[in-house]
Amino acid sequence: MTDAAAINTAAVEEGKRRRARMRLREQMAKRDRTLVTPEGAALTLRISTFGERFGAFLLDIGLQFILIFVIIWGIATIAGAFERQGWQIAFAVAQVLIFFVRNFYFIFFEIGRKAATPGKRALGLRVADRRGGRLTANAVIARNFLRELEFFLPLSVLFSFGGDGVETWITWLLLLWCAVFVLFPLFNKDKLRIGDLVAGTMVIHAPKVRLLKDIASVEPVHDGVITFSTEQLDVYGIHELHVLEDVLRQSTDEIKTNVADRIAKKIGHSPQPGETALSFLEAYYAGLRRRLEQRMLFGDRKEDKYDRR
């Protein structure tokens, strides 16, 4: 009786986990946009999240502050060598330079070949045309001048509080009006801000990925080859294979040993002489991938371990 109940709760837990995973995958898929190239191949572009974009923006603003500070400091050092006239010229030059930094920082970097400001680049983002065409200079100018409306106007409204009665009410109303622009990216599926809307652009998440060594190519460290039966390989599916890939590429030895133990227990594998946790995992990874790819070629994708076909 208790056994049956335990199995039942375990099954319920498993189902929950599986559904959570499906939801996660669905959410990721919602961010994917397919771009069909003129060759007819489909590229998947991933829309960046609001958080990523905001983070990139903060980085850029910080960088602008540093730039402006350096400009002022540099000019002050030079001007300090002269008399009072030097300071006045320095003031003029600094103002012009600051104006350029403030208004053309984003445009300068986004018109460039990487189509991203340093902040965006740090987070793996870039600006792209929404229909997969060229990103024009005009689009970049339009999307960045509209930033005045989306960020600097609300900011100046925030600082204009402090009147009495009616004035405070007007400021609140203005703030409400501004909030529409500020929060706009949260309420559309492409996470577009008004500038993107007008310029026909979007911001995508396209970090650089390095090509790592194929795990399946690593030579076994010991003499004997670990072999698995088809039943042992059919225990897991593609999801588990990908998790195993992550484990092999990124985790610590302790985790690898743990995972190796659990897999060995689950598939009923008895360790052979000279076998280590790593060599076992690599061998199992290779075997599993081989088996799953073979099945996939026949149109049979085993998504995860619950997928029993």
Added chain:
Amino acid sequence: MSDRVMKSYRFREEREADWAKLEHIVKRAENKGVGGLSDAEISDLPHLYRQAVSSLSVARNISLDQNVVAYLETLCARAYFFVYGTRARMSERIAQFFSRDWPAAVSAARGPTLLAFLCLFGGALLAFFLTLNDNEWYWTLHGGWDSRNPNATYDELRATLYTEDRDIVDMLGAFAAQLFSHNSGIAIFAFALGFAFGIPTAVLLIYNGVYIGSFYAVFWQKGLAYELTGWLFIHGVTELFAIILAGAAGFMIGGAVAFPGRKSRMQSMRDSGEKAAMVIIGAVIMLFIAALLEGFGRQLINIDEVRYSIAGTSLVFWLGYFYIPRRGEVDRRD
């Protein structure tokens, strides 16, 4: 060992070198531009790119190695953006902007320009007559901080129009810079606010007009209108024209949002956004010229006739530049 070799592994082994080559070329191109590539690399690029794209679609179907698929996905995207991306050099693009794109965009926007003109000068005329009838209006429209108010004497007002002391050239530089930042701010706002159906743009233009109009009335009453006009329009032709064009850019977007016609609203907004961006960046350039005229020209030139002739010349120049039709050239927009 042979039983460990799988299809996806062999697939990768055969193509890996080419992927790396493509990655190398794309990286160089991203850092140094097309100029940084050798002839051999340029001729290799299309074929390597197509190969990578086809590798990607094969890999999606036969490989379960996440890393390979993710790598190809980003490599292809980067190569795609480069292969189908912008080609023209910066200098060419700038030359084309001045020779064709800018005047074409401005002359295509005659309607919005006229509307912006009416807002600005309508506001100015209204404020001018109101203030002329009753000086109280001046105080309603301006703050109390300006010394150029109805209570100022003829001499005080006249002194603000001419610069006696020309020893302060360096201060003028600062003056130019300050005005430049301020006016460009207004212009960019006039553009950005256009998004809300153009209404805030109209308000901003009328407000600026009202400011000028009431100011003008003060000088008019003291018989200084002729002198003020020279003082104002030596740079004002360029500056007000720029603000009108910025407002026009705002109206273009506002109009596209309000009346998309047969296009979808998104499409219409995007089409007009492209054109409006050209008008607005041009307006910022004009404001730069205006600030130079204001900071240096006006302070150095104190003769009314010369001021008038500069104002007239700049008006003729801008009108001719924008509205005289020119022969079409090859379209190399990108």
